[in-house]
Amino acid sequence: MGFEGGQVQNAIYVAGESPWPISAAEWEARAAEVLEPGPFDYIAGGAGSEATMRANLEAFERRRLRPRMLAGTAERDLAVEVLGTRSPAPFLLAPIGVLSIAHPDGEVGVARAAAATGVPLVLSSAASHTIEEVAEAMGDAPRWFQLYWVNDREIALSLVRRAESSGYRGLVVTVDTLTLGWRPRDLAKAYLPFLAGEGCAQFFSDPVFRSRLEQPPEEDVLAAAVAMLATFPNLALTWEDLAWLRGQTELPLLVKGVLRGEDAALAREAGADGVIVSNHGGRQVDGAVAALDALVEVRDELGPDAVVLMDGGIRGGADVLKALALGADAVLLGRPYAYGLAVGGQEGVEAVIRHLMADTDITLALMGARRATDLDRTWIAASS
Numbered sequence: 538m539g540f541e542g543g544q545v546q547n548a549i550y551v552a553g554e555s556p557w558p559i560s561a562a563e564w565e566a567r568a569a570e571v572l573e574p575g576p577f578d579y580i581a582g583g584a585g586s587e588a589t590m591r592a593n594l595e596a597f598e599r600r601r602l603r604p605r606m607l608a609g610t611a612e613r614d615l616a617v618e619v620l621g622t623r624s625p626a627p628f629l630l631a632p633i634g635v636l637s638i639a640h641p642d643g644e645v646g647v648a649r650a651a652a653a654t655g656v657p658l659v660l661s662s663a664a665s666h667t668i669e670e671v672a673e674a675m676g677d678a679p680r681w682f683q684l685y686w687v688n689d690r691e692i693a694l695s696l697v698r699r700a701e702s703s704g705y706r707g708l709v710v711t712v713d714t715l716t717l718g719w720r721p722r723d724l725a726k727a728y729l730p731f732l733a734g735e736g737c738a739q740f741f742s743d744p745v746f747r748s749r750l751e752q753p754p755e756e757d758v759l760a761a762a763v764a765m766l767a768t769f770p771n772l773a774l775t776w777e778d779l780a781w782l783r784g785q786t787e788l789p790l791l792v793k794g795v796l797r798g799e800d801a802a803l804a805r806e807a808g809a810d811g812v813i814v815s816n817h818g819g820r821q822v823d824g825a826v827a828a829l830d831a832l833v834e835v836r837d838e839l840g841p842d843a844v845v846l847m848d849g850g851i852r853g854g855a856d857v858l859k860a861l862a863l864g865a866d867a868v869l870l871g872r873p874y875a876y877g878l879a880v881g882g883q884e885g886v887e888a889v890i891r892h893l894m895a896d897t898d899i900t901l902a903l904m905g906a907r908r909a910t911d912l913d914r915t916w917i918a919a920s921s
């Protein structure tokens with residue numbers, strides 16, 4: 538028996554107080570206290586009316602679990618393995634860019650927390666620390682790299698090569714952000730951290746990107762940031778390009794941002810090894826379907842053997858288990874760990890991870906299941 542959620546719980550009771558927030562809402566509230574409105578709203582906000590952001594949460598709220606009693610769950614296993622990458626819990630850390638706006642340690646703080654807990658990190662293309670710095674912070678701990686496929690193939694491929702040579706074991710291609718969504722909270726403050734050189738580390742350190750500049754970023758940050766933003770929109774991208782990328786790398790390839798069954802099938806035809814059902818936390822298409830609802834459609838389309846992950850709205854252990862029961866092989870944790878970073882740096886992220894592991898483990902035990910991977914749709918109430 539590995540991880541015991543009850544130990545985390547007991548430690549809090551015995552200490553007489555919790556050093557960290559417990560609920561996702563409390564983490565968010567604490568982050569709102571420590572961050573300036575610009576950075577906080579960049580993390581917390583979404584596209585348009587934020588209807589999809591709310592829908593992601595509502596889809597979890599709507600589903601109800603069907604626990605079994607006296608099922609003998611003293612021994613449990615929370616671990617999952619996805620495309621050769623193991624996690625001690627059925628979640629990974631989602632790619633979140635620009636984390637220097639949450640805490641000076643940025644993605645390196647997150648990387649250390651991921652390594653300390655063994656939960657894999659998906660490093661963002663828009664991170665404030667480089668592929669290599671994060672690899673160094675993680676040692677042998679599992680990590681994937683998320684690619685924003687910019688409109689310059691040579692730059693995109695250079696990022697992939699760097700990830701390959703820095704020990705990243707999976708490539709996540711995000712297809713829902715070929716240009717930035719309409720985000721009222723950021724627009725109202727004209728807040729775009731990239732313009733200040735935040736979240737540009739992969740590009741500023743990239744030899745191909747640098748070769749495109751007249752002056753290095755160290756001499757003219759604004760010009761380099763503007764050049765990076767100019768390479769970002771890539772609305773001409775199609776599934777054929779993905780098939781090309783498939784031929785360029787042996788890393789397991791996942792497509793992130795799929796919301797329809799037919800797109801999941803196209804991703805598979807183009808050679809993807811897996812899909813991540815996601816609406817980018819409601820930051821791209823306002824009014825898009827909730828990620829949990831799309832998961833059901835995608836799993837139905839691809840069948841039981843395909844690798845399907847999801848993110849969007851994971852806030853507690855019950856959410857993790859509902860997503861697994863509805864067909865996810867694992868989920869990605871997003872905003873909550875960014876709030877953990879804002880509140881407590883590496884330790885804050887570790888606390889968020891450990892709490893979610895404990896909550897998931899305890900809920901699994903009380904559900905009457907021994908393995909997170911045993912759950913299927915029979916564990917969800919039909920009426921929900």
Ligand SMILES: Cc1cc2nc3c(=O)[nH]c(=O)nc-3n(C[C@H](O)[C@H](O)[C@H](O)COP(=O)(O)O)c2cc1C
Nearest residue numbers: 580631632633634661711817818849850851871872
């Ligand atoms: C501040 C912020 C930055 C993000 N940056 C990226 C990114 O660089 N690449 C990416 O694929 N997804 C990015 N995402 C989306 C997350 O990977 C994930 O899909 C989303 O956060 C899930 O929703 P949730 O956090 O509400 O659960 C970002 C999300 C947030 C909140």
